[in-house]
Amino acid sequence: xxxxxxxxxxxxxxxxxxxxxxxxxxxxxxxxxxxxxxxxxxxxxxxxxxxxxxxxxxxxxxxxxxxxxxxxxxxxxxxxxxxxxxxxxxxxxxxxxxxxxxxxxxxxxxxxxxxxxxxxxxxxxxxxxxxxxxxxxxxxxxxxxxxxxxxxxxxxxxxxxxxxxxxxxxxxxxxxxxxxxxxxxxxxxxxxxxxxxxxxxxxxxxxxxxxxxxxxxxxxxxxxxxxxxxxxxxxxxxxxxxxxxxxxxxxxxxxxx
Amino acid sequence: xxxxxxxxxxxxxxxxxxxxxxxxxxxxxxxxxxxxxxxxxxxxxxxxxxxxxxxxxxxxxxxxxxxxxxxxxxxxxxxxxxxxxxxxxxxxxxxxxxxxxxxxxxxxxxxxxxxxxxxxxxxxxxxxxxxxxxxxxxxxxxxxxxxxxxxxxxxxxxxxxxxxxxxxxxxxxxxxxxxxxxxxxxxxxxxxxxxxxxxxxxxxxxxxxxxxxxxxxxxxxxxxxxxxxxxxxxxxxxxxxxxxxxxxxxxxxxxxxxx
Numbered sequence: 001x002x003x004x005x006x007x008x009x010x011x012x013x014x015x016x017x018x019x020x021x022x023x024x025x026x027x028x029x030x031x032x033x034x035x036x037x038x039x040x041x042x043x044x045x046x047x048x049x050x051x052x053x054x055x056x057x058x059x060x061x062x063x064x065x066x067x068x069x070x071x072x073x074x075x076x077x078x079x080x081x082x083x084x085x086x087x088x089x090x091x092x093x094x095x096x097x098x099x100x101x102x103x104x105x106x107x108x109x110x111x112x113x114x115x116x117x118x119x120x121x122x123x124x125x126x127x128x129x130x131x132x133x134x135x136x137x138x139x140x141x142x143x144x145x146x147x148x149x150x151x152x153x154x155x156x157x158x159x160x161x162x163x164x165x166x167x168x169x170x171x172x173x174x175x176x177x178x179x180x181x182x183x184x185x186x187x188x189x190x191x192x193x194x195x196x197x198x199x200x201x202x203x204x205x206x207x208x209x210x211x212x213x214x215x216x217x218x219x220x221x222x223x224x225x226x227x228x229x230x231x232x233x234x235x236x237x238x239x240x241x242x243x244x245x246x247x248x249x250x251x252x253x254x255x256x257x
Numbered sequence: 258x259x260x261x262x263x264x265x266x267x268x269x270x271x272x273x274x275x276x277x278x279x280x281x282x283x284x285x286x287x288x289x290x291x292x293x294x295x296x297x298x299x300x301x302x303x304x305x306x307x308x309x310x311x312x313x314x315x316x317x318x319x320x321x322x323x324x325x326x327x328x329x330x331x332x333x334x335x336x337x338x339x340x341x342x343x344x345x346x347x348x349x350x351x352x353x354x355x356x357x358x359x360x361x362x363x364x365x366x367x368x369x370x371x372x373x374x375x376x377x378x379x380x381x382x383x384x385x386x387x388x389x390x391x392x393x394x395x396x397x398x399x400x401x402x403x404x405x406x407x408x409x410x411x412x413x414x415x416x417x418x419x420x421x422x423x424x425x426x427x428x429x430x431x432x433x434x435x436x437x438x439x440x441x442x443x444x445x446x447x448x449x450x451x452x453x454x455x456x457x458x459x460x461x462x463x464x465x466x467x468x469x470x471x472x473x474x475x476x477x478x479x480x481x482x483x484x485x486x487x488x489x490x491x492x493x494x495x496x497x498x499x500x501x502x503x504x505x506x507x508x509x510x511x512x513x514x515x516x
Binding site for chain 2: 049052053054074078081082084085086088089090092093094095096105106109110155159
């Protein structure tokens with residue numbers, strides 16, 4: 001790999017006595033789409049938040065375009081953040097703002113674009129995710145879950161980021177809407193030529209949007225490889241996960257009655 | 258195993274000091290962000306409207322009844338030693354120095370402090386605050402600073418209006434119920450009033466406005482754990498703001514008036 005867009009070395013993070021991340025090494029090449037899979041509570045969200053700087057890792061190095069981002073100053077953080085777009089699990093749309101204001105938020109508040117111009121950008125981005133301009137004047141609370149996800153995607157790509165993160169993009173959607181979102185993700189990532197990191201436990205989604213899959217288990221990445229290799233990973237944990245078996249090396253923390 | 262009393266006291270002391278420290282750090286960070294550009298002017302204006310304008314009915318009603326009851330109570334007391342002529346002065350000084358700022362701020366703490374905590378708390382648990390950060394917008398600048406500025410600016414205005422409305426309440430009871438001469442009542446009100454009486458009340462109001470919005474923002478910003486967490490943040494915001502108002506009220510009074 002020439003020079004990775006994102007590079008993690010030995011990233012650890014604990015909450016009290018609970019070690020959530022125990023030394024993560026991960027490289028993501030430019031324009032590559034990596035999907036991190038893993039069970040609930042395996043630390044996938046924490047991993048994303050550490051890369052985004054929403055959480056501070058206890059140890060390790062996180063480089064974006066070769067620049068160390070751990071312990072970055074506030075101003076430096078905002079400059080690096082300019083490269084990122086993020087689709088949150090619940091959408092995280094601002095419910096006090098109209099839909100188009102949500103999409104135009106980054107361009108207006110952070111890039112100083114004039115509202116009239118930003119509104120056109122917002123309408124174009126909404127169209128890119130298959131929503132008409134009439135949706136723009138609604139409130140996020142008036143939209144269905146699938147539409148909220150699409151608006152959130154439009155907001156994530158509004159500033160044409162170099163790197164996009166997707167946090168469980170298909171969770172809570174019906175299979176058809178999930179596939180619509182998957183296709184929109186693939187399309188927008190390709191259109192922008194962006195680097196993508198997604199976390200999910202939806203294998204259909206992972207196969208569709210990822211070039212490469214990494215499995216997070218017990219705070220470590222236990223397997224990485226191209227999507228095509230996932231069926232013959234030779235790893236019992238991966239096999240159990242992708243086939244969704246209750247029996248296997250991964251023991252869910254369910255208390256015995 | 259029973260825990261000795263001293264252990265409990267020790268834990269409470271440590272928890273109290275930790276909370277004080279984190280509130281102070283939050284306040285310093287918020288003030289620094291509030292005085293540095295960029296300023297979100299639209300946010301500041303909408304918060305001034307929300308905190309100031311929409312609190313007017315509540316604050317006005319509180320003030321008029323406080324003024325009325327002050328006049329009535331002091332009459333029943335002062336009539337015993339024929340000191341009725343002091344009533345207008347008692348009403349205006351009590352209002353401007355103490356009751357105006359304290360009661361208005363308590364009403365605003367209940368109304369605005371709670372809604373700030375609920376709004377910011379919900380934004381926290383639905384990841385909207387994280388979303389702000391990923392859109393290169395500092396949540397302190399966009400959410401916290403406008404509310405603090407609005408609190409400090411609008412509370413003195415609210416209290417000034419509440420002083421006037423309160424005096425009007427006292428006047429109504431004095432003139433129409435207790436048969437004071439209306440000119441004499443107004444003259445007695447104004448003649449003994451000193452600049453410091455009103456000014457100290459307005460300074461208190463600005464401090465209380467800061468405390469109310471700070472508590473709302475702090476508890477909302479640090480809330481976690483879904484609906485229950487937001488509910489707790491709301492309660493804590495109102496309770497802590499109210500206690501801080503009473504505490505700071507004493508020390509500000511001491512700073513202004515004790516010789």
